[in-house]
Amino acid sequence: MPTTANTVTIRIPTALRPQAGGNDVVSFSGASIREVLGGLTTQYPELGKRLFKTQDELNRFINVYVNDEDIRFLDNLDTAVKPGDEVSIVPAIAGG
Amino acid sequence: MSYVKALRCKECEALYPIEPRTVCDHDFGPVEVAFDYEKARGRVTRASIEGGPRSLWRYKDLLPIEGQPRAGLRSGFTPLIRADKLAAELGVKELYIKDDSTNYPTFSYKDRVVAVALTKAIEFGFDTVGCASTGNLAHSVAAHAAAAGLRAFVMIPHDLEEGKMVGMSVFGPRVVKIRGNYDDVNRLCSQIADKYNWAIVNVNLRPFYTEGAKTHGFEIAEQMGWKLPRHTVVPVAGGTILPKVWKAYQEFITLGLVEDNKPAMYAAQAAGCNPVVQAIEQGLDLFKPQKPQTIAKSIAIGNPADGYYVIKVVRESGGHGASSSDAEIIDAIKLLARTEGIFTEPAGGTTLACAIKLIQSGRIPRDESICVCITGNGLKTVEVMAGQFTATPVINAKMTEFEQLVNEINETAKTSTQSVNS
Numbered sequence: 224m225p226t227t228a229n230t231v232t233i234r235i236p237t238a239l240r241p242q243a244g245g246n247d248v249v250s251f252s253g254a255s256i257r258e259v260l261g262g263l264t265t266q267y268p269e270l271g272k273r274l275f276k277t278q279d280e281l282n283r284f285i286n287v288y289v290n291d292e293d294i295r296f297l298d299n300l301d302t303a304v305k306p307g308d309e310v311s312i313v314p315a316i317a318g319g
Numbered sequence: 320m321s322y323v324k325a326l327r328c329k330e331c332e333a334l335y336p337i338e339p340r341t342v343c344d345h346d347f348g349p350v351e352v353a354f355d356y357e358k359a360r361g362r363v364t365r366a367s368i369e370g371g372p373r374s375l376w377r378y379k380d381l382l383p384i385e386g387q388p389r390a391g392l393r394s395g396f397t398p399l400i401r402a403d404k405l406a407a408e409l410g411v412k413e414l415y416i417k418d419d420s421t422n423y424p425t426f427s428y429k430d431r432v433v434a435v436a437l438t439k440a441i442e443f444g445f446d447t448v449g450c451a452s453t454g455n456l457a458h459s460v461a462a463h464a465a466a467a468g469l470r471a472f473v474m475i476p477h478d479l480e481e482g483k484m485v486g487m488s489v490f491g492p493r494v495v496k497i498r499g500n501y502d503d504v505n506r507l508c509s510q511i512a513d514k515y516n517w518a519i520v521n522v523n524l525r526p527f528y529t530e531g532a533k534t535h536g537f538e539i540a541e542q543m544g545w546k547l548p549r550h551t552v553v554p555v556a557g558g559t560i561l562p563k564v565w566k567a568y569q570e571f572i573t574l575g576l577v578e579d580n581k582p583a584m585y586a587a588q589a590a591g592c593n594p595v596v597q598a599i600e601q602g603l604d605l606f607k608p609q610k611p612q613t614i615a616k617s618i619a620i621g622n623p624a625d626g627y628y629v630i631k632v633v634r635e636s637g638g639h640g641a642s643s644s645d646a647e648i649i650d651a652i653k654l655l656a657r658t659e660g661i662f663t664e665p666a667g668g669t670t671l672a673c674a675i676k677l678i679q680s681g682r683i684p685r686d687e688s689i690c691v692c693i694t695g696n697g698l699k700t701v702e703v704m705a706g707q708f709t710a711t712p713v714i715n716a717k718m719t720e721f722e723q724l725v726n727e728i729n730e731t732a733k734t735s736t737q738s739v740n741s
């Protein structure tokens with residue numbers, strides 16, 4: 224774990240908790256979403272398979288938020304994170 | 320008789336039992352109810368449907384419930400109107416309006432999905448139901464929950480129209496206003512469904528809820544005399560109804576109830592929130608989410624969960640998409656009212672305005688059958704029509720004043736007729 228990096232919390236939805244050691248919140252370090260999720264998937268490879276379609280592409284039905292903002296409005300996987308940021312993984316759902 | 324087989328992931332086809340479920344565990348893909356059409360063929364017939372109640376439950380055999388309907392017993396079976404005056408105005412031969420602005424009991428297409436979802440909620444034994452809503456769904460959940468004796472929580476964006484607030488609060492649900500847009504509300508609701516053992520109709524009852532939307536399509540086909548319109552224009556918000564109207568058409572084709580005339584599906588969105596239409600126009604498989612900015616609040620969903628399937632169905636069916644500005648939406652609301660006597664909300668104005676664009680651009684040929692799906696009622700959103708009409712005259716209760724007014728009106732009409740003729 225790089226000593227200069229930032230620690231952020233990640234909220235895990237119910238459906239993915241079995242692949243995340245049963246945790247609902249985990250903490251990882253990194254300067255970007257890519258790095259933080261990289262840490263997550265290195266520790267929990269089964270979770271990684273569900274999150275990512277390819278190394279550079281999230282699964283189509285996974286939405287990732289940094290402090291309530293969808294990363295597709297930011298810099299996607301390259302979105303920068305800072306200490307204390309909260310990352311949420313949320314499945315897309317319908318309605319109206 | 321139930322022809323339900325299982326829940327099946329639309330992506331990886333993993334099967335799950337019939338249970339409250341939001342998404343597939345493997346890939347977060349949406350799960351859908353799978354039916355045994357082999358078994359249904361020859362058993363679900365035109366006659367068996369025609370013998371059913373005058374409600375959406377006449378299609379019960381193709382809906383995912385086990386016992387008898389427990390909610391929305393009078394919902395659905397709304398009018399399909401042959402809109403000849405509007406057709407003449409638009410220069411098309413055969414135009415239909417499927418009018419869910421009259422749906423029972425809360426005047427939108429949502430009474431269909433909620434009827435099925437709450438029946439399912441009762442079958443599963445839930446005592447609390449909820450939803451994330453732009454208004455119409457909240458009305459429907461609140462009303463059906465009141466009638467069924469269930470507790471209701473409805474989560475809405477903080478800036479809904481006042482008329483929409485009254486239309487849900489009157490039924491006594493717990494209403495929670497959330498700072499942000501619908502997509503923020505939706506995200507919170509998916510976390511709520513994770514934590515509380517409630518039936519959130521568009522989250523953990525979504526597979527059942529969405530099947531209810533098929534009844535809009537079933538009715539179009541039956542009411543056209545067991546035929547399909549060649550072109551169907553449908554509003555897109557979260558993306559539920561368009562793929563389900565398509566599924567309804569395909570089920571009727573599969574069961575031999577209608578001929579396959581290769582029905583084409585068209586997506587309608589407001590220009591201020593058109594992620595799906597943009598993707599269709601640009602030939603992309605995935606949409607980019609947007610921050611909605613439109614008067615059509617009931618369809619202002621910038622991150623439509625089923626948007627991907629809308630794009631797929633539109634493309635596979637040979638249809639297209641269009642989006643319309645707020646001004647075009649208002650004009651279309653007035654046009655529908657003036658020609659057919661139907662007052663729809665901005666979502667309906669959007670759908671008609673987009674249909675007009677698709678006709679004018681030649682995407683929809685003028686000599687083939689067209690159905691425009693109107694999904695909500697204009698009396699819920701009167702605010703958007705403010706300033707659209709000339710001031711109403713006030714007179715004393717005297718016959719002379721009334722006669723003078725009628726003379727003025729006739730004079731004005733004469734002048735405007737002359738100017739049209741000259």
Ligand SMILES: [Zn+2]
Nearest residue numbers: 328331343348
């Ligand atoms: Zn799946």
